[in-house]
Amino acid sequence: MRKGRVSDAVIRRLPRYFRHLTDLELAGVVRISSSALGQSMGLTASQIRQDLSCFGEFGQQGYGYNVENLRREIADILGMRQGHTAVLLGAGNLGRALMENFHFERSGFTLQAAFDVCPEVVGVKMAGLTVRHANTLEEYLQEHPCDVGVLTVPRSAAQSMADRLIASGVKGIWNFTNIELQHGAGGVRVENVHFADSLLTLSYLISEGV
Amino acid sequence: MRKGRVSDAVIRRLPRYFRHLTDLELAGVVRISSSALGQSMGLTASQIRQDLSCFGEFGQQGYGYNVENLRREIADILGMRQGHTAVLLGAGNLGRALMENFHFERSGFTLQAAFDVCPEVVGVKMAGLTVRHANTLEEYLQEHPCDVGVLTVPRSAAQSMADRLIASGVKGIWNFTNIELQHGAGGVRVENVHFADSLLTLSYLISEGV
Numbered sequence: 001m002r003k004g005r006v007s008d009a010v011i012r013r014l015p016r017y018f019r020h021l022t023d024l025e026l027a028g029v030v031r032i033s034s035s036a037l038g039q040s041m042g043l044t045a046s047q048i049r050q051d052l053s054c055f056g057e058f059g060q061q062g063y064g065y066n067v068e069n070l071r072r073e074i075a076d077i078l079g080m081r082q083g084h085t086a087v088l089l090g091a092g093n094l095g096r097a098l099m100e101n102f103h104f105e106r107s108g109f110t111l112q113a114a115f116d117v118c119p120e121v122v123g124v125k126m127a128g129l130t131v132r133h134a135n136t137l138e139e140y141l142q143e144h145p146c147d148v149g150v151l152t153v154p155r156s157a158a159q160s161m162a163d164r165l166i167a168s169g170v171k172g173i174w175n176f177t178n179i180e181l182q183h184g185a186g187g188v189r190v191e192n193v194h195f196a197d198s199l200l201t202l203s204y205l206i207s208e209g210v
Numbered sequence: 211m212r213k214g215r216v217s218d219a220v221i222r223r224l225p226r227y228f229r230h231l232t233d234l235e236l237a238g239v240v241r242i243s244s245s246a247l248g249q250s251m252g253l254t255a256s257q258i259r260q261d262l263s264c265f266g267e268f269g270q271q272g273y274g275y276n277v278e279n280l281r282r283e284i285a286d287i288l289g290m291r292q293g294h295t296a297v298l299l300g301a302g303n304l305g306r307a308l309m310e311n312f313h314f315e316r317s318g319f320t321l322q323a324a325f326d327v328c329p330e331v332v333g334v335k336m337a338g339l340t341v342r343h344a345n346t347l348e349e350y351l352q353e354h355p356c357d358v359g360v361l362t363v364p365r366s367a368a369q370s371m372a373d374r375l376i377a378s379g380v381k382g383i384w385n386f387t388n389i390e391l392q393h394g395a396g397g398v399r400v401e402n403v404h405f406a407d408s409l410l411t412l413s414y415l416i417s418e419g420v
Contacts (some may be wrong), residue, residue, distance in 0.1 A: 008252070009219075011414055015407035023390070042218070078410050079417025093307035098405070100303060107409045147416055171416040174409060180233070191412035193405065195308070197225035199317045199384060200288050202401035204221055206357055206381040207289025 021071035080108030090153035231281035290318030300363035
């Protein structure tokens with residue numbers, strides 16, 4: 001299905017396609033032209049055709065795209081039906097917010113376990129999971145191999161917890177710590193959530209003289 | 211300083227430039243070539259020169275960029291020294307995590323006040339601010355006009371709180387609710403933080419067959 005190397009920009013648009021197609025499907029839209037899809041996403045029709053051509057043949061000349069089919073294809077491309085699993089490290093405010101309010105399953109993930117070191121948090125039940133002590137992380141991951149570690153620990157613990165996740169064989173780290181993690185050549189993928197980048201974009205947009 | 215309309219992609223790279231230049235300055239780097247800066251950011255030298263040319267003349271042929279100067283220029287372009295202010299709506303787990311752990315001031319913002327409706331949260335002091343009742347929002351904003359509303363309320367309250375912020379004259383909304391807000395033609399800017407887009411990107415990267 002994949003055709004050679006896909007650019008980072010295209011990869012980052014895929015979740016947006018998925019999100020827009022989900023909204024369209026919920027709104028009862030059965031098919032859509034590339035120009036209409038582009039308009040709702042702020043892209044040109046030709047950019048959409050070019051993006052999707054990285055992954056195969058979608059849509060039909062004169063018909064456009066079947067919304068349900070395209071959404072399912074993109075879900076497959078995104079690996080949403082591979083049964084990915086995650087563990088969360090750091091059940092403080094942010095970790096707890098993700099556990100209780102973020103729908104991992106809508107992205108195809110199962111959150112399997114959460115870890116912390118604070119006595120006030122270890123043993124507490126959150127979103128159906130009892131928080132485990134972080135010193136049992138390796139033992140847990142040996143018995144329950146996991147695809148992704150969600151890193152919501154304080155900055156000071158970020159690199160050492162990342163190292164432990166990598167040594168335990170995770171494939172990816174979802175990094176909320178605002179630290180540029182060193183993750184070696186082992187092929188582990190790191191996806192950073194940079195809140196400040198987002199706020200600074202807004203800062204630019206509301207500033208005088210834009 | 212600004213030259214015409216700047217593309218969304220360039221705008222979104224500015225915070226990354228700022229972040230990388232901050233790291234370089236902290237590491238004691240005084241000047242850097244566009245190719246070295248590009249290498250550390252996964253961009254080509256010509257892309258960097260092109261990006262920065264949207265805003266004026268930076269750097270010097272054969273010398274490169276003075277790190278401190280370029281960082282300060284980008285901070286100005288991003289509006290980081292305009293004294294922006296923010297109020298936060300929804301002091302639940304996520305709101306509290308932002309209040310206690312996110313450094314608004316590093317992005318040039320002052321977080322002025324926080325609002326909620328839950329009796330367990332209203333009146334509680336978090337990060338130096340006493341959480342106010344949301345029914346005093348309009349009154350507060352009339353006395354203390356504010357640039358940005360940080361929206362960390364539950365989905366069900368998202369649109370109505372956004373409407374109230376807009377009616378009270380904010381210029382921007384930093385939206386964590388995963389709702390596509392309707393924000394009319396009033397010129398209010400909305401910046402969405404889509405956690406799922408980020409996790410789906412990671413899902414793609416760790417999936418079989420990439």
